[in-house]
Amino acid sequence: MCKNMPPLELAIQFHGHICPGLLMGIRVAEFALKELGISPDVDEELVTVVETNSCGVDAIQAILGCTFGKGNLIYKDYGKNVYTVASRDKGRALRIAQKFGGNRGPESQRFRELAQKGNLTADEAAEKENLTGILFERLMSAPFEDLFEWREIDFVFPEKAKIHATIQCAGCGEGVMDIRAVDTARGLICPTCLEEKGGQ
Amino acid sequence: MCESNVYLNKAGQEELLMEKVDRIIPAEDGSIFLENVFGERRVIKARIIEMELVRHRIVMEETSDAAVAQKRQEIWLEPATDHGHFHAGEEVILRVHKGYNMKPGDHKPKTDLQAFGVSEGMSRPLTLQEHHGNLELNLGQEADGLLHIYVREDGDHQLYGVIVMEIGHHHHHGLKPLGLPLEIVPADYSHARMGDSYEIRVLADGKTLAGIRVSATYAGTHNREYPHHLKTDEEGRAKIFLTARGNYLFSVTKDNITSTFTLVKSF
Numbered sequence: 483m484c485k486n487m488p489p490l491e492l493a494i495q496f497h498g499h500i501c502p503g504l505l506m507g508i509r510v511a512e513f514a515l516k517e518l519g520i521s522p523d524v525d526e527e528l529v530t531v532v533e534t535n536s537c538g539v540d541a542i543q544a545i546l547g548c549t550f551g552k553g554n555l556i557y558k559d560y561g562k563n564v565y566t567v568a569s570r571d572k573g574r575a576l577r578i579a580q581k582f583g584g585n586r587g588p589e590s591q592r593f594r595e596l597a598q599k600g601n602l603t604a605d606e607a608a609e610k611e612n613l614t615g616i617l618f619e620r621l622m623s624a625p626f627e628d629l630f631e632w633r634e635i636d637f638v639f640p641e642k643a644k645i646h647a648t649i650q651c652a653g654c655g656e657g658v659m660d661i662r663a664v665d666t667a668r669g670l671i672c673p674t675c676l677e678e679k680g681g682q
Numbered sequence: 683m684c685e686s687n688v689y690l691n692k693a694g695q696e697e698l699l700m701e702k703v704d705r706i707i708p709a710e711d712g713s714i715f716l717e718n719v720f721g722e723r724r725v726i727k728a729r730i731i732e733m734e735l736v737r738h739r740i741v742m743e744e745t746s747d748a749a750v751a752q753k754r755q756e757i758w759l760e761p762a763t764d765h766g767h768f769h770a771g772e773e774v775i776l777r778v779h780k781g782y783n784m785k786p787g788d789h790k791p792k793t794d795l796q797a798f799g800v801s802e803g804m805s806r807p808l809t810l811q812e813h814h815g816n817l818e819l820n821l822g823q824e825a826d827g828l829l830h831i832y833v834r835e836d837g838d839h840q841l842y843g844v845i846v847m848e849i850g851h852h853h854h855h856g857l858k859p860l861g862l863p864l865e866i867v868p869a870d871y872s873h874a875r876m877g878d879s880y881e882i883r884v885l886a887d888g889k890t891l892a893g894i895r896v897s898a899t900y901a902g903t904h905n906r907e908y909p910h911h912l913k914t915d916e917e918g919r920a921k922i923f924l925t926a927r928g929n930y931l932f933s934v935t936k937d938n939i940t941s942t943f944t945l946v947k948s949f
């Protein structure tokens with residue numbers, strides 16, 4: 483029963499809570515799987531470029547397997563709900579952009595208000611729960627084209643993540659990736675030590 | 683909308699309260715002032731549960747303490763496990779709850795409550811045990827297949843609680859109604875998950891009950907009242923889109939019977 487979790491459940495388990503942003507990410511991930519005819523990533527076969535760092539990105543990580551840890555999730559800090567999903571095997575990339583106004587309306591606005599508020603009263607907690615339900619049904623059943631637009635683009639695949647050597651920092655003695663260490667008068671030191679004490 | 687007829691929902695049936703109402707003013711204390719085109723006035727402790735503007739129809743539900751106390755009597759069954767459902771080989775224990783909106787109340791289920799397990803149309807009594815102040819049904823580790831179980835509490839207001847659970851992996855098609863005086867049955871038994879649309883049917887003595895109100899809630903709701911209200915169609919069917927985690931509870935009341943159905947979800 484708990485095995486072979488459907489995408490929706492994977493994403494919710496990973497993200498912790500259910501919110502409209504996550505649901506939009508779920509729609510993107512499911513659409514990309516279907517449209518590109520791909521399976522979730524195992525070993526960096528897929529690459530996703532996300533132009534936001536909000537809730538939806540967690541759906542990409544949980545469902546598509548493009549993760550921060552594997553390095554096949556590339557983050558561009560553009561503040562846009564735009565996701566580019568690319569498959570090496572298929573040699574295809576899909577740029578999926580949330581339509582302006584796609585997730586608007588009084589319910590979404592009120593949800594955001596409540597989500598930003600710290601301590602909710604019992605009535606507000608109930609209201610937020612009910613809004614989640616309304617938005618859940620709406621966002622999960624709306625035709626994809628009502629929420630997003632997409633097109634195939636040319637995509638230059640980044641090299642697969644490299645494995646770098648770890649050296650010991652001359653300052654703190656902790657291990658640091660060789661390309662991140664800085665050569666100083668005291669020897670090779672890590673960014674933490676460089677930030678704290680300069681080259682001293 | 684010009685004027686509307688105002689109905690009171692009493693135990694699932696609608697009763698005309700006032701005709702051609704043209705003014706409705708809700709007050710802060712939870713009462714509602716009504717005035718109609720004939721100049722009649724009324725104040726009632728109620729809340730609006732439905733407004734059909736095109737059909738000039740407003741449905742209210744009484745919220746006076748007496749009305750609520752009467753209503754806050756439901757019994758239901760829940761899997762006694764922290765993750766909401768059972769896996770094959772696990773000890774299957776069900777707990778009987780009494781309260782309202784999936785929140786256990788002050789009254790405990792009566793100890794002469796009866797429990798039955800039904801399979802292949804055969805009903806057999808089950809033994810209830812008191813365990814740390816809870817009434818429980820222990821079905822052991824061998825429970826397997828589709829379990830259809832109900833509890834019944836007799837009184838002026840009769841209470842039923844039904845649960846369907848699948849232990850292990852099987853394929854089932856359709857579920858035979860129990861034939862209770864009032865009963866909620868899954869329209870087509872299958873695994874229900876979040877994001878699915880789920881359909882139930884309401885039957886009275888095995889016959890379809892059209893146009894009755896069914897309330898639906900889920901574990902851990904912040905709502906004091908049931909968050910969802912459905913109405914059965916001509917075939918006694920009603921649908922809900924499942925948007926919450928955990929198990930759902932459906933409840934229906936007609937005359938002096940309240941019957942619940944617990945939907946066990948895997949997530």
Ligand SMILES: [Zn+2]
Nearest residue numbers: 501503504537
């Ligand atoms: Zn979120």
Ligand SMILES: [Zn+2]
Nearest residue numbers: 651654672675
């Ligand atoms: Zn260091």
